[in-house]
Amino acid sequence: MTKTFSIYRSSAGSGKTRTLAKEYIKLALQWQPDYFKYILAVTFANKAAQEMKDRVILYLDEFSRGVTNNLTEEIRSELDFDAKRLQSKSADVLSSLLHHYSLFSISTIDSFFQKVIRSFTREAGLLGNFRLEVDNDLVLGEVIHELMDDLGEDERLTRWVVEFSRERLRDGDNWNVVNELKTFARQIFSEEFKTIEKEILQFHDDDRMNAFLQSMQKIVSHFEQQMKIQGQAALKILADNNITVDDFNNKDRGTAFKYFRNNAAGQSVDMTKTLEESLVNTEKWAKKKTPNTNRFLILVENQLKPHLNQMVEFERANQLDVQSAREILRNFYAFGLLAHITRKLKAYQEKNNLMLLSDAPQFLNGIINESDTPFIYEKVGSFYRNYLIDEFQDTSGFQWKNFLPLLKDSLDQGRPNFIVGDVKQSIYRWRGGDLQLLQSKVQDTIGEQTHVIPLNTNYRSADVIVQFNNTLFKESAAAVALLTAHEAPQQVFDDVMQHSVKYKDKGYVAVEFLERKDEEEDWEEKALKRLPFFIEQLQDKGVALKDIAVLVRKNEEGQRVASFLMQYKTSPLAKKEYRYDVVSNESLRLDYASSVNLIISALKYLDNPEDAVARGELAFEASKGKSLDAVFLNAARNSLPGLLPESFLLNFHWLRRLSVFELTEELVRMFDLGHRSDELAYLHAFQDLVLDFSAQEKNDVSSFLEWWEVNKSKKSVQVPGHVNAIRIFTIHKSKGLQFKHVLLPFCDWGLGHDIAPLLWVSSSKPPFNAMKHLAVLYSKQLEKTVFADAYFDERVKAHLDNLNVLYVALTRAEESMIIMAPEATKTPGISTVGKLLYNVITQSLALSPYFKRDTAAFQVGTLEKLSKEERVSSFATIPMNSYSTFDWREKLVIKQQGAEYFLPEPSAARNKINYGILLHRVLAHVKHKKQLKEALRILESANELSSDDVATIQPLLEKMMEHQVIGKWFDPSWKVKTEVTVLLPEGKQHRIDRVMEKGKEMVLVDYKTGKEKQRDREQIMEYAVLLTQMGYQNVQAYLWYLEELRIVEVVSKSGLNLF
Amino acid sequence: MKPFLKELAETIAGTYGRADELTIVFPNRRASLFFQKYYAESITSPSWSPSLLSIEEFFSRLSDLKEPDKLSLIFTLYEVYNKVMKVDEPFDRFYFWGEMLLRDFDEVDKYLVNASQLFRDLSKLKELDETFDYLTEEQKEFLRSFWISFEEKPVGSKEEFLRVWRKLTDVYAVFVKTLKKEGNGYEGLLHREVLAKLQATSLTTLPWNDYPFDKLIFAGFNALTKAEEGVLAYFVARGANVFWDCDAYYLNNRNQEAGQFMREYRNHTILGRTFPKEVPSNITQPKNIKLTGVAQRIGQAKHVGQVVGDWLKNSGPVDLEKTVIVLPDEGMLLPMMNSLPDEATKVNVTMGYPLRLTPLFNLLDLVIEMQIYQKGNRFSHRQVTTLLDHPYLISLTEKKSQEWRREIISGNKVYVAAKEFGPNPVFDKVFKVISASDASGYLLELVEMMGSHFAQQQGLDREYAFHFHRHLSRLHEILTRTQRTIEDQSVAWRGFQKLFRQVIQSQRIPFTGEPLKGLQIMGVMETRNLDFDNVYMLSLNEGMLPAPSRQGSYIPHSIRKAYALPAFEHQDAFYAYLFYRLLQRADTIHLYYNTEPDIIGNGEMSRYLQQLIYESGLKIDKQVLHLPLEVSEVTAVTVNKTPEVMQILDQYLEGAANTEAGEKQKFFSPTALNDYIECRLRFYLKHLAKLYEAEEVEEEFDARMFGNLLHDVLAWQYEPFKREGKQVTAEDTDRLKKNTESLIDKAYRRHFRMDAEETIVYEGQRLVVKEMISDFVNKVLDHDKTYTPFHVDMLEERFIQIFPIASGKRICVGGTIDRVDEKDNVIRVVDYKTGRDDTDFESIPSLFAREGKRNKAAFQTFLYSYVYGLRNPEKRGDIKPGLYHRKKLFSSDFEFGHTMGKSRQKEMVEDAKPYFFEFAEQLNELLTELYDVQQPFDQTANEKACMYCSFKSICRR
């Protein structure tokens, strides 16, 4: 049996995109030129999909032109093609592909799902034009807002919220639970929640929740009550015997005294060593050599020790239940509200006709409904035969389930399919990524057709870096496995060893361990201060700034690096011969740009002129250079002339009527913002946002400002490739990218969770099994609960996540990598990646020789520039130096049609005025009397006339047909043309309302409304002359004043009558 | 190069006889205009114009049916659908689906498909072979491949699909019947009917003239529907002629989808005759092609503006009308118009201004929203205040609306009753509770009101009203025909809103302009048949050109293929033709695309560009737009103590206010001083310049309001004891708890300026707040109980204290002390804190320190204690400042008082007096600095302080 299902395990830098492109091209070249339409390749990120598409086209283009590239050989030998065949086949495929581009299916998984869903809206009960929303938080905010509005109306809801608030107040937290709920409720977007959502909505009704809550509270309170009584009893014994805290050895530090006292006060106490000893050893209780010592010891032996034992035993016997109940109670109110929020969210989506992008996989899952024959895909016309799925480690359970029927179908037909991924780079578990799928589940599901191919050649990094990572991660995985008592880390890193092919024996890795804290600064401060040194060193080697990347774990760290370097640049420490420029998305935020702020504050001011802060901002931005005290004072006093352009102040009301986009363009003009060349990129990016926003349903100024307030911190100019500056990336963003030189200044994130996540747990142990699902906060406390398994499980996963992040971070560099971490602490244990790094480096046989204890630095290889200059792009760059904006209203006007439509007394007057126009319109369609009714009907059904109009006009028209002269004109004996055009050689045209021809006779009529004008006569006379010139003999011409039903004979039968 | 229509005009003028006998049919109207102009250029004496028709006009003249507007069609379909399917779907939900279904039916007819066979359920596959012998094997294969998935028992979405599918034949049949009965039809129906009629009769002349068919000309057609194809063939067979506009480049290369249709027609037995022997080959002629990549959209328009501007500046007089800017993305119209250089004096735009960008749309939508959120005959302040601030209402009510708005805000009215407005003719019309079934009438009335108001004024507002009036009248007419009533008004209004938005969404107001003059701006479809020397094409991205693949159809792709209905390939080929056609006769071509795909990865460079790059062999200048980028420099914001600033500061000196004239003495509060310590600039902006944020209705109870209510209630609780000098006992505190509720009501009334009789409705979060205040107050009483008996000395006591500094200035500092009580020689200075305040601090200097952790609350209570000490020197007891604070109030280890010291050695401050000296020194230093001319108001170095500051955007923090 041939194995048709290939899993490529692609470690970092192993040429994943190349492999995919190759498999794609191989499939595409084998059959008829348009076979590519049967191949679907999906990946996760935008850029990756684009890159893959580009690669396929580029390869094909080169093949078809006979250019040899790094794939030519492999393709030829694997397909057994000769050079000519490859060339001609490639040309065919490329051409077919370019001309059937819609069928060229390499896309992101989201976009593929969207495509499917869009064509499936009817059955799914969606409105077809639903809006796709990517911002969950935004929606959640609205939903919770609406939920709060419902308080008072919905009693149960109110009770939950009040109790929740009360609990928070009692704990000394902010009683306003809105923010807390917003954070907590993010849960409902997680795939984990979605898998149990139905059950939660079904089973977790308020009554059940209440009963459960009470049972939990009872467990805790019963226990606490008992402990309190016991504690108080003990204190009484002490008091009765005149023993005080001072008689205790170590007073109340971890002693039995503290145990008694705190329990008596209703507080729990953790077990300490002292306490353990106190349970068995009487001697340990008392402070030596006091007058009371002996008396006390006797008391201990007889009463206190047994008492303590009894209490501890009682506590231990109840611990599991009590702890479990406590953990459950910690979030119970918020948990109770989840069902409410989920329901509200659904209603909100329905109401606003929107779908959340994050809902798509689940949604699709719902309609696929585990069926084997994926009707849904058929309906879209996606008859794919081969599937290539990239970044598989980030695939979620739902996504996999959605693909499974497709894959199975294809495999059943014996067709090859591919998935590519690297479990070691799975860092998106929080977004639903499930590395188990790639690790084992997929293989288990598909079975023996599977064929696992490790890609273990590293094409990215220099030899030294590859070797370093090989050792480091092999040993780190072992260490983490030991730490978590679980084999998973080692399994995941099983394939970590790579061959290197690039820059043999070259490359550079340095790890510096910095002193943790001294008088003035912490180690991170020190790491920052080391950065300029490395940056200078790299420049000494000829490295350009744009080839250096700083990787950080969190955005804030990136900000810290950016602002440090920016300050450094202008400080006296900076050396003239070096540059320190840095860019990050963060540092290019739009709301840091002056022009953007000016526009925003102007909008705020227009939206609410009473907002003095907005006035202050606007005045401040608009009057740079003026003395600020006056600026702010005048702004506060609302005396703005002089501070702001006159045109702006004068046109205040006019501006307020403009749509947001028009308004912002106008502001750019009024405040002359287009000429600040350093602001151009920001202004452009901002106007693009405004333009996008204008497409939303609600797009007035205040909606825009609300939206901006929420989103401004996320909006920045994208870092363009051509800027020569150091880049800052978070490690997550850096995934899939590579940089020549990498600096990792803060390599010390925790291996466990930073922020405790919520775990969805369940237990079969009564009474905890009364609820099917429970939410508890991840913490060490869970060890002592019935949910211990879930805790340990999560713990392993968390460690893996963080180890994977380290793997991603350390595999980005091509030529050199410089890492800084704090020096190890005395306390043993590996809780952070920094400690892990230290441990492995100092203990590994292969690495430790390069570690110098005196400087606490590790260094291997030499720092040098390895790469040559790159080829330049075929695209030239062209500059743009201003944001030019012009008032279009001077060149163009909106057509005025409503001029006579609205009059003080609308109904009566409107008809009167319009009636001439309407008559004209109808008559254009009437050649002969009998066509009259028909014409009216046409115009009515085309919505040009209302039924009211028809009712008024019809009698009028009929009356006209009775008219002596007119009646004759509409006689069928005439050959009639309406609205005919006469053309003149120089391009002029004349349109004549009615031309009638009978034998030699020719009659022209022009319809007129309003008063008689001399001009009317001249016009028709001109027509008559024209017709005479065209060779017609007996030309008569009339004017017909429609309202008055009056006819003026301008040219009579007898010929041209020039008055 | 010579435009196609000019070529055509010359040919016709040269080869055909009397022009008035000629009928020329074009794909659209615009072609006629241009043709006419070219025709005039090619004659030497006055002449009739040939009769020029668009294909639509041509069909409608041939047909007995008339086409009603889309809304009516969809409504008729809606009624039919509900009847046939036996459902009762609301119209607004149906609308989108109806649009789609109408489109499907339209195509079924245009492509002459047998509807009853198309909509057959073939899930029993046997039927397929029996009934469909007219289909080719390939077509049958498509059908099979689709229906095969139905072999097993259909469930879920499949079942749902079948249920609808099976009925569609009936829906179609009844729909067509209903329409025809009224003499109506949609486009496809007209086409089908015309073709059938033609084939049944044998015309010799067109019904409206009596010239032979060799006077009939079709020109410029490409993708014909089957019905059009049939009609054309009918006339061609009888002598009519067709002129095709094509180029060898795509016609003769079978791979080029642009030539797909033409190739078909060339092989057509009848139409084939009309093709010329020699097809011109213009595309491959040398041209000037520039391809420009721009990140995002705006830049494309701005760059075109710049290029056109430079060109016009340098070129001398040019024929602007030979230049076109093509906008495949309709959203680019406004950016483009705002980028047209002033040198382009004349512009003609064939697209319209979107109605939904007008202020009237905002107003109407807001009004609808207001009705949606109406609760018990009251409107939410959110929409009401925004409405009152709408420029139209301001103008209509001569600014009365702004007064109302202010009143609502200061009265903090979350919900406003309709009857509270008025009497005022405008408000009466706007702010009334309307049932959703009267929605359209209500809006119509409002539009009428706006229209009449603006009737006398020139300008756009009247124009907007005009257009809205037209669309709303139609909507109104249709909606009054529905009988359906929905109980839930908010749901019904939502539905109406959806409908309203959908109807308005696609509406445009035309621009005036002379189509033949000036720079031309148009959409892709409008370029049909037209040629320009200079072509600018924007948004050349997938999803724009070609446009997104179909707008949705209920007919699955395979079934479309089986019945030769157009599928996305059809549309792709259609756009390909439009694209290449624009290139074929142009000299200079500027192509733009967005280099950034959208968020889910759609919208890469258009395939047509890739085709040009990879296979055309044409020389293309490729470039990307580069915007200079600099990291915005953050500059320091500093306000110097100018004489004017000093003057303001001096208003805080003793005696600065003319109290006799009723002026109040100004003073610095602890909050102000806290601000000063945290950030001098913030102090200046907030307390001296007085830049305040605008007041708004606070529906979400903010912390400040919570605090205010709490203070009131606690003060009132102890008020009698203070007044009567009575001791507070344990029994008292228990008793006081009973008052809490009613005092909260009282405080609430006071805060929201309500009358005593007005009933209070605690809604939304206010409900929670009430409970929380009550808990808080009662807990304070509990703590007080353990402290009883004690005396109450002060409650909410205001004071101003003078602090002289070395310069001789005497500075006023003041505030309100929440409570001072006394027991056994201990005087407690109490402050209630509802925020995050803590009780511990490091040292007295730490209270004045700008860096590090600072305890604002302790600063305040120490200041109060100090002032109390100064004013009551006779009191001998300890002065103990402290807090009743949220963070610890409910904790079992709550203890009144502050602890002072380094982290491990904190000790309770039982008496503040010993620290007064140090405190006074520090305070003096602070005030001295505040009045020091040399010390400007600058930004804090401690960025943490900026977190919640209102001036963040000024400072870029």
Ligand code: SF4
């Ligand atoms: S943002 Fe910061 S620096 Fe600016 S005024 Fe506020 S606190 Fe001061």
